[in-house]
Amino acid sequence: MQFELTKTYLEQLKAAIQDAHAQFILDQIAELHAADIAEILDALNKYEAEYLYQLIEEEEKAADVLIELEDERREELLSSLSSKEIADQVIENIESDDAADVIGELSEEKKEEVISHIENQEQASDIVDLLQYDENTAGGLMAKEMVVVNQNWTITHCLREMRKQAEDLDDVYAVYVIDDDHKLLGLLSLSKMLVSPSSAIISDIYDKELQSVTTDEEAEEVGNIMDKYDLIVLPVVDESGVLQGRITIDDVVEVIKEEAEKDYQMASGISEDVESTDSILDLTRARLPWLMIGLVGGILGAKVIGAFDIHENIEMALFIPLIAAMGGNVGVQSAAIVVQGLANKSIGVDSIFEKLIKELGVALLNGLICSVLILSIAMALGYGIFLSLTVGIALLSVIVFAALFGTFVPLVLDRYDIDPALATGPFITTVNDILGLMLYFLIGQMVALII
């Protein structure tokens, strides 16, 4: 029942495009959802995608496909349309938030041309209004289409007005109640409207408890609020409480997902938002920065090892990989738990100091277990008392240090409004590696003095 883009399907389609076999292609995509057609277009090359896109007869469907495309493919297709075509065929058929996104991607010149071609004046001014907001704020996420009723109306009056307003809407998820100054007062639930007599006045039956955000609220925070309060649609107001628009959760799911993915990419050392389908050059560029930091770290590591006279205790070289890896690993673990806690707002109200004390407990427990294990194993494998003791003590020190450092850095970054996920990335891992090596050789010197 669900559409799945297979290789065979795609090859058939590519061959049909090659042969300009239009009817076959139309039959293939006739029953497909816009999101599925967009998936196909993203998988074709530029020429094939343009050919297929031109074939879509229904304007509304074509417009829906366009907004589902990857950014690059959309830009390509849009550049083959005139400003008037964009206004008439695309913008007229999509909701204001999508329209603002599409127009926002155009050049300044084309932007103005397209807007001047929009026939519906109200739609044009809605879009101009939406374009002023940063895309990472509530204003940038919201749409203007919504059903709004005045608190003084009766249900009968409401229904009449709703009928007018609803013609432009795909669907109604909430009915907002405002006063004469357009200030948002609350929500009229459809169930309440259905069960009340038609002469009832809205102000007597609407729900005054509702969450709202201002236009400048950050997109990430909008996601948190909708997630926390299980909201499907969230109204947006300006500073004086006047209703400006609404955000539906499907637009916010992207934000929530991207946020989680960004953390993942940072932890994996990928610096840009890349996908496996991107070009080799893009993929290289996204990955090189971590490798550069790793390179610098490796050279510093060489300097650290060189600074301590390795000739005196050559066998210490054997456990360099262990010490370096464990420092990095523990640091990333600690930082990841903090980062996730901050993202989920589940980090609790303890101070940084209390969190460090707790992390010290975890690190001591982990460290002692690992330390005793490596000491016993190294002894059993015959590495001798000096090396075994050095590795054991160093491992405990490295684990405790890396854990505290890994907890401390993201908390401090967060306090200064820098993305704490940076702390799970290359920089801190590398710093932990090097400091771990220094601790290892310092402890080696101390153990050598004692034994």
Place this chain on the structure above:
Amino acid sequence: MQFELTKTYLEQLKAAIQDAHAQFILDQIAELHAADIAEILDALNKYEAEYLYQLIEEEEKAADVLIELEDERREELLSSLSSKEIADQVIENIESDDAADVIGELSEEKKEEVISHIENQEQASDIVDLLQYDENTAGGLMAKEMVVVNQNWTITHCLREMRKQAEDLDDVYAVYVIDDDHKLLGLLSLSKMLVSPSSAIISDIYDKELQSVTTDEEAEEVGNIMDKYDLIVLPVVDESGVLQGRITIDDVVEVIKEEAEKDYQMASGISEDVESTDSILDLTRARLPWLMIGLVGGILGAKVIGAFDIHENIEMALFIPLIAAMGGNVGVQSAAIVVQGLANKSIGVDSIFEKLIKELGVALLNGLICSVLILSIAMALGYGIFLSLTVGIALLSVIVFAALFGTFVPLVLDRYDIDPALATGPFITTVNDILGLMLYFLIGQMVALII
């Protein structure tokens, strides 16, 4: 405007609970949303939470708070209620999906007791029906509350029926159209209903294009479908197409988030779903497995270094951290891109072979840049031609090998239905570290022979 749980606020509340200052506490929480009260209860200790929970006068509010709590806290509070209290005060006041979740967490014995105490027979049978589904399937996510109309009804008839059905509903997000056999046919949009004459027959105006899933569809796939098609609510049918329930996106956001977080946790080496507020013992248990693998890897690393006679080329020890780190880093990067592509279904339709060829391109480009850089830097720092050449060649080999390995492993895991994110975790990183070291020393021997 948004509630924020501060330390001062919490301390005030704790003091008031200590003094059994009930009225003060009630004033404090009177205006708060259930999700906010739940946040407070999660931050209190068991005794304090029980005291505060008992204070909430409104049954519906108390029930809403309960379903927003962390699992452990909810279990504690539920264990202080009798089966009859759970049925009357909690279950009667929440939707069927939440009711099934709450009852599903109880012991077998208590489960039956609670169900036998539910007075509304339809509600009881709905819950029994929902309890049979695995919580990670569409059946486990769906709720029974929805508005359903027959295709043969007129709009007037519809409105009358909807009025009856809507009384039990918080809100109406979709009206489903069924035939006489209860088979799902489509969707009646509220805007369509508002603009059609009241004598119109549903079968003439409803929307036949709709997405649905069967009860056994995996939760993750439900998330993908709702995300891809921008759905706010998704109907669930059984194998013969009979409408069984609906899933709203707020329940799926959790699934989408958890999926992304799981990948992140694996990449960061945390093996269980832990939060920073968990106990020291839980946190240690979640982190120890990676550290153990790292430990084993470190010992194997020592064996590898020992196997090659390091005494002959002591200076090779200097670049051990570089080689080990880069192998791990590149492997994680490659695997992360594949894992994210698989999760987003954006991985494209190329075969594994084609993906490896592409990754080879990226790796050669990254590897050559890093290799030439390290060769020049090592020469410039006076590490001599043997060591510089060895490190340069080894680095290129390690980067290419780790990239191919990092791409190959998650793709193979996915083909065998094993979570590909495993490949970004400790096991593969450690394998890459060790194989990188072996390559390094092998190349060292070869370079020594040639020079």
